[in-house]
């Protein structure tokens with residue numbers, strides 16, 4: 001049963017959708033739409049940046065058996081200037097790099113980026 005009330009303030013462009021169009025964040029319980037500005041596969045929460053260990057090699061392949069929670073660890077920048085979010089799986093320790101979505105929480109991103117600098121003082 002869709003709760004339309006929540007969506008009304010920010011109308012979504014309707015596109016062809018396959019399967020469920022939202023997932024629930026394991027950390028902050030936000031219902032997150034898979035569709036995200038600037039990326040084809042949203043795989044982390046735009047609010048707290050937490051992800052799930054679902055993909056094995058290619059983003060979106062959903063081949064990982066782990067299903068552990070992936071904690072946002074750090075930021076990286078690709079050679080083309082795109083920001084990548086580095087996640088570490090709390091279950092198996094695997095690292096993965098994910099594209100940042102246009103609506104990711106900028107404060108959370110910047111906090112994470114400066115955290116190592118603050119710790120070194």
Ligand SMILES: [Zn+2]
Nearest residue numbers: 025028045048
């Ligand atoms: Zn979240």
Ligand SMILES: [Zn+2]
Nearest residue numbers: 053066089092
């Ligand atoms: Zn894992």
